[in-house]
Amino acid sequence: MADLSTQRPTLADVASAAGVSVSTASLAFSGAGPIAAATRTRVLEAASSLGYSGPNPLGRQLRRGRSGIVGVVVGDSLKRAFRDPVAVQMLDGLVGTLAPLDLGVLLIAGPSDPSEPPVDPLVESAAMDVAVLLWGGTSDDPVLTALRRRGVPAVLLEGTPQPDVTVVGIDDRGGMAQVTRHLVDLGHRRIATVTLPFDRDRAEGPADAARLRSLAWEITRRRLAGVRDTGVEPTVVWETPASLVEHGAAAGRALLSAPDRPTAVVCQSDLLASGVVLAAREIGLRVPEDVSVAGFDGLDLPWLAPDVLTTVEQPLARKGETVGHAVAQIIAGERPADTELPVVLRIGTTTGPAPA
Amino acid sequence: MADLSTQRPTLADVASAAGVSVSTASLAFSGAGPIAAATRTRVLEAASSLGYSGPNPLGRQLRRGRSGIVGVVVGDSLKRAFRDPVAVQMLDGLVGTLAPLDLGVLLIAGPSDPSEPPVDPLVESAAMDVAVLLWGGTSDDPVLTALRRRGVPAVLLEGTPQPDVTVVGIDDRGGMAQVTRHLVDLGHRRIATVTLPFDRDRAEGPADAARLRSLAWEITRRRLAGVRDTGVEPTVVWETPASLVEHGAAAGRALLSAPDRPTAVVCQSDLLASGVVLAAREIGLRVPEDVSVAGFDGLDLPWLAPDVLTTVEQPLARKGETVGHAVAQIIAGERPADTELPVVLRIGTTTGPAPA
DNA sequence: GTGAAAGCGCTAACAT
DNA sequence: ATGTTAGCGCTTTCAC
Numbered sequence: 001m002a003d004l005s006t007q008r009p010t011l012a013d014v015a016s017a018a019g020v021s022v023s024t025a026s027l028a029f030s031g032a033g034p035i036a037a038a039t040r041t042r043v044l045e046a047a048s049s050l051g052y053s054g055p056n057p058l059g060r061q062l063r064r065g066r067s068g069i070v071g072v073v074v075g076d077s078l079k080r081a082f083r084d085p086v087a088v089q090m091l092d093g094l095v096g097t098l099a100p101l102d103l104g105v106l107l108i109a110g111p112s113d114p115s116e117p118p119v120d121p122l123v124e125s126a127a128m129d130v131a132v133l134l135w136g137g138t139s140d141d142p143v144l145t146a147l148r149r150r151g152v153p154a155v156l157l158e159g160t161p162q163p164d165v166t167v168v169g170i171d172d173r174g175g176m177a178q179v180t181r182h183l184v185d186l187g188h189r190r191i192a193t194v195t196l197p198f199d200r201d202r203a204e205g206p207a208d209a210a211r212l213r214s215l216a217w218e219i220t221r222r223r224l225a226g227v228r229d230t231g232v233e234p235t236v237v238w239e240t241p242a243s244l245v246e247h248g249a250a251a252g253r254a255l256l257s258a259p260d261r262p263t264a265v266v267c268q269s270d271l272l273a274s275g276v277v278l279a280a281r282e283i284g285l286r287v288p289e290d291v292s293v294a295g296f297d298g299l300d301l302p303w304l305a306p307d308v309l310t311t312v313e314q315p316l317a318r319k320g321e322t323v324g325h326a327v328a329q330i331i332a333g334e335r336p337a338d339t340e341l342p343v344v345l346r347i348g349t350t351t352g353p354a355p356a
Numbered sequence: 357m358a359d360l361s362t363q364r365p366t367l368a369d370v371a372s373a374a375g376v377s378v379s380t381a382s383l384a385f386s387g388a389g390p391i392a393a394a395t396r397t398r399v400l401e402a403a404s405s406l407g408y409s410g411p412n413p414l415g416r417q418l419r420r421g422r423s424g425i426v427g428v429v430v431g432d433s434l435k436r437a438f439r440d441p442v443a444v445q446m447l448d449g450l451v452g453t454l455a456p457l458d459l460g461v462l463l464i465a466g467p468s469d470p471s472e473p474p475v476d477p478l479v480e481s482a483a484m485d486v487a488v489l490l491w492g493g494t495s496d497d498p499v500l501t502a503l504r505r506r507g508v509p510a511v512l513l514e515g516t517p518q519p520d521v522t523v524v525g526i527d528d529r530g531g532m533a534q535v536t537r538h539l540v541d542l543g544h545r546r547i548a549t550v551t552l553p554f555d556r557d558r559a560e561g562p563a564d565a566a567r568l569r570s571l572a573w574e575i576t577r578r579r580l581a582g583v584r585d586t587g588v589e590p591t592v593v594w595e596t597p598a599s600l601v602e603h604g605a606a607a608g609r610a611l612l613s614a615p616d617r618p619t620a621v622v623c624q625s626d627l628l629a630s631g632v633v634l635a636a637r638e639i640g641l642r643v644p645e646d647v648s649v650a651g652f653d654g655l656d657l658p659w660l661a662p663d664v665l666t667t668v669e670q671p672l673a674r675k676g677e678t679v680g681h682a683v684a685q686i687i688a689g690e691r692p693a694d695t696e697l698p699v700v701l702r703i704g705t706t707t708g709p710a711p712a
Numbered sequence: 713g714t715g716a717a718a719g720c721g722c723t724a725a726c727a728t
Numbered sequence: 729a730t731g732t733t734a735g736c737g738c739t740t741t742c743a744c
Contacts, residue, residue, distance in 0.1 A: 062415055063740080391730085
């Protein structure tokens with residue numbers, strides 16, 4: 001591309017070519033101070049004749065003490081995280097909000113399994129003004145610890161409220177309670193639940209009492225609490241390694257082929273719920289006549305047709321935007337308040353009266 | 357998070373606390389020169405007692421003249437780009453290759469439609485050592501032009517070979533020819549083709565001669581050329597706005613419900629092909645008895661069961677890794693050669709003999 | 713409206 | 729093995 005043998009011109013080169021001082025040349029580009037139109041033009045012309053394409057971001061960053069970079073730590077390996085529309089839609093909202101503010105997103109992979117080092121080296125040493133943890137995890141998250149040590153402010157999605165970080169979340173506990181109550185109202189009593197991962201270990205299967213006590217991830221814990229808020233004690237709490245259709249299907253196969261199967265399955269995500277619906281079809285159970293299935297997120301899942309999932313809709317893009325605004329506030333030196341966005345129950349075709 | 361009122365310590369603070377010079381303190385962290393173990397320990401202790409968490413990346417970057425950032429321009433809005441497993445898997449391979457080299461990925465959205473500005477501001481001004489264009493587009497791509505002006509070296513995926521950029525691609529022309537020949541061998545003569553977008557306009561529908569002449573995107577052009585290499589002239593060339601199932605379905609509905617429908621449809625991606633298969637089922641056509649459908653990419657699509665797509669498998673993760681290595685070479689000052697990775701025809705259940 | 717000077721925090725020659 | 733020195737390229741007071 002550019003001729004690497006010849007040094008790129010600097011602002012000083014441009015200034016001397018235009019016969020002005022560096023500080024004036026700087027003003028010509030930044031517009032951050034008074035400058036005569038003629039001078040400005042002269043500088044810009046000198047720049048273009050030298051092939052100078054604008055101030056070197058590295059110099060600017062050091063001088064300003066800001067990188068313009070927001071590190072986004074996704075909750076999993078990218079490959080897996082991006083299979084989840086929930087993560088992608090939030091990221092899209094976030095990037096869209098950040099772009100006009102001249103802030104870029106640095107992608108940082110979260111730990112996919114416990115065998116890997118818990119913290120990506122980028123977390124330790126990459127330049128970033130703020131970090132966003134797409135999946136808040138636990139309060140003693142090693143990533144959060146590393147950021148604290150570096151003095152990098154953090155915004156958590158769905159995390160535990162903490163004095164030194166900003167948390168953006170939704171009313172998932174209330175949402176889960178609503179959808180569960182909807183099932184109870186339909187007469188369901190034997191209700192199983194399929195959850196998001198408990199921790200980095202990402203086990204798959206029914207969780208026993210000990211496992212339930214060790215539940216580390218806040219989002220999973222809150223959604224489970226929402227179910228219990230209605231007085232319902234799930235017949236089975238089925239833990240999954242990731243919010244993906246295949247894990248929902250595995251859960252569905254196990255739960256629905258057991259001897260005293262539940263009449264309803266509440267899932268902590270729509271992808272998991274879709275998997276359960278597919279499993280039910282596979283087994284030959286009718287939804288919702290034989291079994292009701294509910295999800296969480298409010299994704300658009302046309303391929304589930306003719307079924308439309310009963311779910312709790314959360315404002316995904318808005319969540320990303322809210323995070324973006326929080327980031328902007330932090331960079332402006334403010335301390336944004338924690339936010340809880342509302343959710344709304346959306347009744348589809350996958351829930352109905354409990355079988356007699 | 358960190359106490360913003362008190363200035364963060366610098367290497368100079370640590371050095372003086374440890375009673376050594378800054379350069380020695382630097383060595384203690386970088387290990388880039390000889391240093392007595394005792395001195396090193398002393399520096400590290402001073403650092404930890406001051407709450408110094410390592411050299412400020414901004415200073416290091418300016419000094420080194422490198423940011424450690426690789427800008428990745430995705431070929432669309434993030435929301436849409438990440439619905440395509442092809443992009444995600446490549447990105448995953450790329451990030452995985454870059455991480456051990458201490459390089460981070462800066463996400464840059466491509467233009468989703470012509471109404472938006474063609475170049476994200478990050479392309480113009482963000483710090484990056486190399487840029488990767490996930491979808492190479494045209495040779496006069498405005499993004500590429502901006503990068504050239506800045507002197508940022510670029511790696512293109514599936515782009516037109518050019519003297520000043522590195523292109524990593526696959527033998528898609530040959531692959532397309534192979535799969536088309538497979539259909540010809542099965543007796544098909546009326547073959548339609550469903551393509552990737554032609555350009556930023558992202559039209560949807562049959563392309564006429566004028567439109568075909570204006571085809572801008574290299575990848576689409578090459579795959580179409582592969583079909584023609586077999587001597588087959590498609591009955592219809594159907595253009596789509598993006599490689600997504602819904603656009604394949606739309607194409608399928610139109611093509612398969614037309615009066616003299618084709619006996620085979622070759623698609624430029626697996627997602628498009630899946631859409632065509634779904635449309636065929638919808639219309640009541642049997643695959644492959646009534647119509648054969650072939651894709652391209654080699655994705656794992658379990659939800660298409662019981663069908664398994666006939667497709668051309670490309671090494672997606674390896675593609676990402678290859679790009680990563682090219683990036684590393686560029687940073688090392690080398691000029692990597694263009695690469696063309698092999699593809700392999702994988703025959704599934706969606707292609708069969710032409711109906712009598 | 714323009715220029716001079718200082719310095720952001722660091723690394724890498726070079727000298728000792 | 730350690731210290732001295734010189735910037736990397738820029739923005740921002742502060743004078744004029």
